Amino acid sequence: MGSNNAREQDELAARLEAFVEERDWAQFHSPKNLSMALAGEVGELIEHFQWLTEEQSRGLSGEALEEVRAEIADVQIYLLMLARKLNIDLVQAASDKLEINAKKYPVDKARGLARKYTNL
Template sequence: MTGFAERSEGVTLEGLRKRMAEFAKERDWDQFHSPRNLLLALVGEVGELSEIFQWKGEVPSGLPDWKDEEKEHLGEELSDVLLYLVRLSDICGVDLGKAALRKLELNAIKYPVKLCKGSSKKPTQINVPDNNDGSSNGGVTAISNSDSKSRSDVSCAGMAVASALSTNRYSSLTCLE
């Protein structure tokens, strides 16, 4: 071993990206690291991670009932997923750290604390006022999986809600229960 594990403090996505690129280059694996191949490898690792939890039922945070060997195995599979994700983002030219921070910002708009705290509802299930002036006729504008709308319509609805929230156009939005 090269002692990587002993130097875990200060690990960054950029540091992992560089190490993964160097690791692949040293082994002449760049030729195999197409986005498709990396994605399939990532999915395989997610499958291995899933198997760890498959028959355990609900598991409390911190895994208090797990043996050290089980936790170590979990760490290895989580690491495989992370490393393939970092490598895939690098090969695709995506700055994963920047993309993740942007996604957090979008999620903060999409799921504002004051409207969605304690609710697991999707933004497409948010109660939106009926009228352009912000008043409501008592109806609910919500899209569920059972509606006959396409996935893109649902995504557009979610983005419309996020846009409305970001501009404070609708101050009375609430998550449906």
């Protein structure tokens, strides 16, 4: 993990932990509850795209883009809190998963296709 990203993630996590501590909310932040809250926020994000065409979904601007930005922030917040609760390094986990996916989806078989690796 790059030192700038790690530092920024740690600073954000510290701010989140202070926010939670000030409100005495840690008692509610089990992995189960955090994962459910994360799913709820992903649902709110999806609502912004639900009835849009592919083209419309690519051209968000103004208030719609700001609302999506806020939902993405909520998703990031819950994901970071869940990862911290489980002692998972998000950047390392994503890097590891990318390596796994590179093996599952070799370029020569997967390029330009939207199929699951079992159907390549």
